[in-house]
Amino acid sequence: MNYTNGKYVFDIQNLNCYYGSFRAVKDTDLSIESKKITAFIGPSGCGKSTVLRTFNRMNDLIPSARVTGEVLFHGQNLYDPDVDPVEVRRRIGMVFQKPNPFPKSIYENVAWGARINGFKGNMDELVEQSLRQAALWDEVKDKLDQSGLGLSGGQQQRLCIARTIAPRPEVILMDEPCSALDPIATLKIEDLMRQLVKNYTIIIVTHNMQQAARVSDYTAYFLMDRDDRAGLLIEYGVTNEIFTKPKDQRTEDYITGRFG
Amino acid sequence: MSVKPDSSVASYPEDDGLQSFVKRRHRQGLTWRIVFQAATIVAILALLALLYNIIIGSFGYVALQNKIEPESLHVDGMPLEELSKEQLVIILSEHISKGLMRRLEHDQPFTERTRQDVYNLVIERVVEQRVVKSWSLTVSFFKRDEIETFMAGLPQGKLEFRSWLHWNFLITPQSSTPELAGIRTAIFGTLWVIFITVAVAFPLGVGAAIYLEEYAAHVGNPWLRRLNAIIQTNINNLAGVPSIIYGMLGLVIFVRVMEPLTSGAFLGAVEDATTANGRTILSAGLTLAILILPLIIINAQEAIRAVPNSLRQAGMGLGATKWQTIWHHVLPNAIPGILTGNILAMSRAIGETAPLVVIGASTFITVDPNGPFSKFTTLPIQIYQWTARPQDEFRNIAAAAIIVLLVLLLTLNASAVLLRNRYGKKSL
Numbered sequence A: 001m002n003y004t005n006g007k008y009v010f011d012i013q014n015l016n017c018y019y020g021s022f023r024a025v026k027d028t029d030l031s032i033e034s035k036k037i038t039a040f041i042g043p044s045g046c047g048k049s050t051v052l053r054t055f056n057r058m059n060d061l062i063p064s065a066r067v068t069g070e071v072l073f074h075g076q077n078l079y080d081p082d083v084d085p086v087e088v089r090r091r092i093g094m095v096f097q098k099p100n101p102f103p104k105s106i107y108e109n110v111a112w113g114a115r116i117n118g119f120k121g122n123m124d125e126l127v128e129q130s131l132r133q134a135a136l137w138d139e140v141k142d143k144l145d146q147s148g149l150g151l152s153g154g155q156q157q158r159l160c161i162a163r164t165i166a167p168r169p170e171v172i173l174m175d176e177p178c179s180a181l182d183p184i185a186t187l188k189i190e191d192l193m194r195q196l197v198k199n200y201t202i203i204i205v206t207h208n209m210q211q212a213a214r215v216s217d218y219t220a221y222f223l224m225d226r227d228d229r230a231g232l233l234i235e236y237g238v239t240n241e242i243f244t245k246p247k248d249q250r251t252e253d254y255i256t257g258r259f260g
Numbered sequence B: 001m002s003v004k005p006d007s008s009v010a011s012y013p014e015d016d017g018l019q020s021f022v023k024r025r026h027r028q029g030l031t032w033r034i035v036f037q038a039a040t041i042v043a044i045l046a047l048l049a050l051l052y053n054i055i056i057g058s059f060g061y062v063a064l065q066n067k068i069e070p071e072s073l074h075v076d077g078m079p080l081e082e083l084s085k086e087q088l089v090i091i092l093s094e095h096i097s098k099g100l101m102r103r104l105e106h107d108q109p110f111t112e113r114t115r116q117d118v119y120n121l122v123i124e125r126v127v128e129q130r131v132v133k134s135w136s137l138t139v140s141f142f143k144r145d146e147i148e149t150f151m152a153g154l155p156q157g158k159l160e161f162r163s164w165l166h167w168n169f170l171i172t173p174q175s176s177t178p179e180l181a182g183i184r185t186a187i188f189g190t191l192w193v194i195f196i197t198v199a200v201a202f203p204l205g206v207g208a209a210i211y212l213e214e215y216a217a218h219v220g221n222p223w224l225r226r227l228n229a230i231i232q233t234n235i236n237n238l239a240g241v242p243s244i245i246y247g248m249l250g251l252v253i254f255v256r257v258m259e260p261l262t263s264g265a266f267l268g269a270v271e272d273a274t275t276a277n278g279r280t281i282l283s284a285g286l287t288l289a290i291l292i293l294p295l296i297i298i299n300a301q302e303a304i305r306a307v308p309n310s311l312r313q314a315g316m317g318l319g320a321t322k323w324q325t326i327w328h329h330v331l332p333n334a335i336p337g338i339l340t341g342n343i344l345a346m347s348r349a350i351g352e353t354a355p356l357v358v359i360g361a362s363t364f365i366t367v368d369p370n371g372p373f374s375k376f377t378t379l380p381i382q383i384y385q386w387t388a389r390p391q392d393e394f395r396n397i398a399a400a401a402i403i404v405l406l407v408l409l410l411t412l413n414a415s416a417v418l419l420r421n422r423y424g425k426k427s428l
Helices: A048-054 A085-091 A106-116 A123-133 A153-165 A183-196 A209-215 A239-244 A249-255 B005-010 B015-058 B085-095 B098-107 B115-127 B137-142 B144-152 B167-171 B184-218 B222-238 B243-257 B281-305 B309-317 B322-351 B354-359 B379-387 B392-426
Strands: A008-019 A022-033 A037-041 A065-073 A092-095 A171-175 A201-205 A218-224 A231-238 B059-065 B130-134 B158-163
Touching (some): A022 A048, A022 A201, A022 A218, A037 A048, A048 A201, A092 B309, A153 B309, A231 A249, A239 A249, B015 B059, B059 B137, B059 B144, B167 B184, B184 B379, B184 B392, B222 B281, B281 B322, B309 B322
Parallel strands (some): A037 A218, A092 A171, A171 A201
8 A cells, every 4th residue: 555645544454443352343454545435334233333433543432442453544553652542533533423512502513623622713714614514504604602402413413514624634434424314414414425525534334325325435344253243344445346246245245135 | 832823812811801901000000109199298298297396386475574574673754765874774783793793894894885785784684584484386376275374373474476586586696595595606607617518528529520430430450440449339338327427537537636727726826725626617617528528429420420421422522632521511511410419418518417516516606606717506506405405495496496597508509509500501
C-alpha cells in the first residue's frame, strides 16, 4: 500500500479486538480509501461496529476492550502509546446509531465541539456552514436557540452530523446512522452522505444491504466465525462487484438473502 | 415423548372455564389493590395522628394565677401600665430581694434600661404570673365542664386561651420557666449546624460520586477494580449505620482529638481559652456531614448513572477530554438528581438528635451562637430536652417547637426544590 499519495486514509493490519478474554474480531486487514464511502455490512455480532470504533479509539471507553495489531492513519499507528485518543477524535468524528444531540440549544450543539477544540474563528459562520453542510440550515435557522431535542428523529441525526463536521474532521464514522429513522429520513441522510463524501472520508456500518448498495463505493462483508464466534472480514471490494459477483460463497448467501 | 398439538390446546380452559378463570384473575388483582390502598391509608392515618398530637399540644386553655395581683400594685389609683419608669423601679425594689436587685443592676444599670424593660421585669418578677394548669386543644373544646370545675376551685385564677406558638416564642432565648422560654438560640443553632453540614458534605459527596462513577468504574487494573468494589460496598453499608455511632465517632475525632481545631483555639477565636472545648457548632456540623455523606454519595451516583451513556460518547467522540465531557454534559444533566439527594440528606441532618446528644450539645444556651466555634443547641435537642421535663407546660412548648422544626424543614426543602427546578430548566 502506498500512503504518500493520500489515496488511503486508513490501513488496518492484523487487527484483533478483545472484550476481556473474548476475541470479537480476528486477523483483519483492511484499507480505507480517501474521499469515498466504505460500508461495513454483516449480521449482528460480526464485529463490524467494533472495527469501526477502532478508527477513533472509541473502544477505549469500554474498560475491558483491548486491541492488538495496527490501525494506521496516514501511516501513523493510532494505537501507539504516544498517540492521544482526544486528538484522534478531533480528526475522526463519529455519528452514532441513535440520534444523541446534547440537551442544549441547536446552536450550542454545533458550537460546543468547535469551542472545546479551540476554535478561534467566527462561531456564527461555522455553525451556519456546518448546518448547511448537514442540509439542516433551512429547517432550523429560525430556532437556533431552541433545544436540539425538539427536532424530529431525522433532523436530530442531521444535527448530530452537523455537530460532527463542525470541528472539520477528515473522516466521519457512522455507526448504523439510519437504523432509528423512517425511510424518508433515511433517504435524506443518504443524499447528505453523497454530498459530504466530496470533502470527507466516510465509513458507515449498516444492517441495511440496500443502503450499502445505494450509497457506498466500497463494501466490506464481515461474518462471525462459527468455531470461536470471532468476527472475520470475509470479502472486501468495490460495492458493485460485491453485490453483483461476490467471490465468496458466504457473501453471496448473505446478499441474496439466503441468511442473515 | 412427543405431545400432540391438539392435546395441548385442550389443556387450556375454554368457554365458561375461560370466563371464570379470567374473572378469578381479576379478583386477585382487585384484592391486592385493596391491600395496597389500605397500606397507604394506614400510613396517612399515622401521619395525621402525629400532626394531631403536635397541634393539640400547642394550643389550648391555660389556668393562670398571679402571685401578686397587679391591682394591688397601683400607685395613687394609676394602673401599672401608666406608671413611669422610676415608679416601676421602686415597686420592683420593694418586692424582690436586694441580691436580685443588685444582679439586675449589674446586668444592665436601671438608668440605662427602657421603661418597657422595667415594666417587663415587674410583670415577670413581682406579679409573677404562673400557669397552674394547661389543657390540650381537644380538652379545651370538648371537656369544658372539666375546666370549669377546676377553675371553680381557683378563685384568683384566670382562664385564658393560649397559643404556645407565638412570635415571642420564636425570638426569645431559653429560660427555665416554660412560659418565658423561646427557641431563638435553637433555631440559630440548627441553621448554623446545617450550613456547616451541607457546606462540607455536598462538595465531598458529589466529588466522591463523580470519582466512583466516572473514573473508578473504568479502571482496567483488576486489583484497583476490586478495591473500588470494596469501597462501594462499604459506602452502601455506611448509609445504614445507626446515627448514634456517628455521634461516638464525632465525639472521639472532632470533640477530643481535633479539639484545638474545633474549639477555635488555633485561631485564637475563643474568648476564654480555659473553658473552650470541642463541643462546638463546627464539631456538630462535621459529625452530621459524615453522617449524611454516604446518602449524598449514593444519591449523586445514581443521578450520574442516570445520565445516558450516549451523551458521554457524543462528547468524547467530538474530541472532548473526559473532564470536559463530565463538566459540560454529565454534571448539568445530573444536577437535579444530585440536588434531590442533597435535600433528602439535609432533611435527615436537621432532624438528627442522637449524635448531637453524644457529642455534647448544650441544652441550656441563652446567647445566640455567633460562629462555628460557639456552644450550641438545636431544635431537636431542645424538643428532646423539654419532653423529658415533668411539668406539663414544657410539653406544650415542645409541641410548639416541633411545629417550628417542621416548618423550618419544609421551608429549607421548598427552597432546595426551587433551586433544583431552576437548574433543571437551565439544562433544558
